[in-house]
Amino acid sequence: MARSEPLAATTMGLETALALQAPASAAGLAEAVRVSVPTLHRMLQRLPAGRLISAGQARRARYALRRPLRGVFADVPVYAIDTEGRAELLGPLALLQPQGAWLALAGSDWPVPEDARDGWWPGLPYPLYDMRPQGYMGRLFARAEHRALGVSPDPQAWTDDDVVHVLSQRGFDASGHLLLGDAAYADWQALRLNQPPPLSPDETPAAYAALAARAVATGVPGSSAAGEFPKFAARREVSGDLPSDTPHVLVKFSGADDSPTVRRWADLLVCEHLALQQAATLPGVAAARSRVLLHEGRTFLEVERFDRHGTHGRSPLCSLETVNAALLGDASRDWTHLARRLAAAGRLAEEGVASVAHLWWFGRLIANTDMHAGNLSFRPASGRLLVAPAYDMLPMLHAPLAGGEVAAREFEPPLPLPPQRAVWQAACMAALAFWQAAAQDQRISSGFRALCERHHARLQQVAPYA
Known part of the structure; x- marks a missing residue:
């Protein structure tokens, strides 16, 4: 192997090799620049200070160059907030050339894939992806802030660098308990010191009406027509009739007129509240707590945030x-299949698999046709996953079409295979209770109550054949 090239040229070749393949082993780099491994180690020590990242012991040792974020090579600190509202440094996040990132999560609550046990990630570490602005509120945020942040007004078009930049500048109230960067941490501290008081019970309805009007005026056109409720975040007082440990809520709302489309969305909001109540009766299933408010022609569904605790805890x-995406890479949309695979990998306990199965069948038996993988969440704990409370559970089969038309649709309850019968029967009991409650709830329109009554009768009819 030739070793006579000038040092400057060889070092340049090393930086090129690192920029093309990260993370790389010492043997792989030595072969790329045609030097011995001991020489390669000496060359690594001569690289500019702060550019090189190394992690892993012995044969697992890998090396990479930092990738600048908006021209800056500094790492981004990642902070974690606990349920008492205390923040600790989880670790530094480093972006890598030509792609990927480094963040050590081994030993934390988060399950870590085998190929990331030393902190190397092919993209961003997966706990950061659910922090991205998304859905109605995410698009609302992007439309308002994209110019100031230098990103696209469509958050779906953001690169990983865009996501890190946005979260590090504005991500003080993202989903979960993490904060990226000192600017976001400073905003969180300022919010703690200057947070406005929560809404009192008397002022909540009028405040929600005002927040809804503002969200509609500045929000995303056509959200309800596209199958998504407009929403806003709020804080309200916790009183005796609200058995809660958090004042933080997300509020979905209907339109204010009495058109068939608006009326149907209002019916579905009430149905979501009733469905969450019945989901909480399933074995091993918790559900987000909710309530319905009616004011100024709108129906509001207030859902407590279960990633928030008290005033400041997360x-x-x-x-x-x-x-x-991080642990399985499975194309299936079936929650029960994915839960079994997580259990087989040692990531989810068997009782968690049963909880997911009960919730999956319940959703199907209440005509929820929108049970995508973003509508089920987990809480990491000691390297494993716990099923989070249920949310977004409602009969989306009867949502208006994209153009606003309220189409008539029939519901045929799915039946189980023999090994699924016990779980199906438990879910069926909860689904029957849901359809009956919806058929009797005077907040729901008479036409939709009659439809719910028919679904209740049909489910009763097929239940003996399960």
């Missing part, structure tokens, strides 16, 4: 979609 959260 807890980690990760969607099945993100967990699947």
Whole structure:
């Protein structure tokens, strides 16, 4: 192997090799620049200070160059907030050339894939992906802030660098318990010191009406027509009729007129509240607590944030979609299949598999046709996953079409295979209770109550054949 090249040229070749393949082993780099491994180690020590990242012991040792974020090579500190509102440094996040990142999560609550046990990630570490602005509120944020942050107004078009930049500058109230960067941490501290008081019970309805009007005026056109409720975040007082440990809520709302489309969305909001109540009766299943408010022609569904505790406390959260991408890479949309695979990998306890199965069948038996992997979440704990409370559970089969038309659709309850019968029967009991409650709830329109009554009768009819 030739070793006579000038040192400057060889060092340049080393930086080129690192920029093309990261993370790389010493043997791989030595072969790329045609030097011995001992010489390669000496060359690594001569690289500019702060550019090189190394991690892993012995044969697992790997090396990479930092990638600048908006021209800056500094690492981004990642802070974790606990349920008491205390923040600790989880570790530094480093972006890598030509792509990927480094963040050591081994030993934390987060399950870590085998190929990331030394901190190397092919993209961003997966706990960061659910922090991205997304959905109605994410698009609202992007439309308002994209010019100031230098990103696209469409958050779906953001690169990993864009996500890190946005979160490090504005991500003080993202999903879960993490904060990226000192600027976001400073905003969180300022919020703690200057947080406005929560809404009192008397002022909540009018305040929600005002917040809804503002969200509609500045928000995303056509969200409800596209199958997504407009929403806003709020803080309200915790009183005797609200058995809660958190004042933090997300509020979905309907339109204010009495058109068939608006009326249907209002019916579905009430149905979501009723469905969450019944989901909480399933074995091993918790559900987000909610309530319905009616004011100024709008229907409001207030859902408590279960990643918030008290005034300032937080807890980690990760969607099945993100967990699947990081730990499984499975194309299935079936929650029960993915839960079994997580259990087989030692990431989810068997009782968690049963909880997911009960919730999956319940959703199907209440005509929830929108059970994608973003609508189930987990809480990491000691390297494993716990099923988070249920949310977004409602009969989306009857949502208006994209153009606003309220189409008539029939519901045929799915039946189980023999090994699924016990779980199906438990879910069926909860689904029957849901359809009956919806058929009797006077907040729901008479036409939709009659539809719910028919679904209740049909489910009763097929239940003996399960």
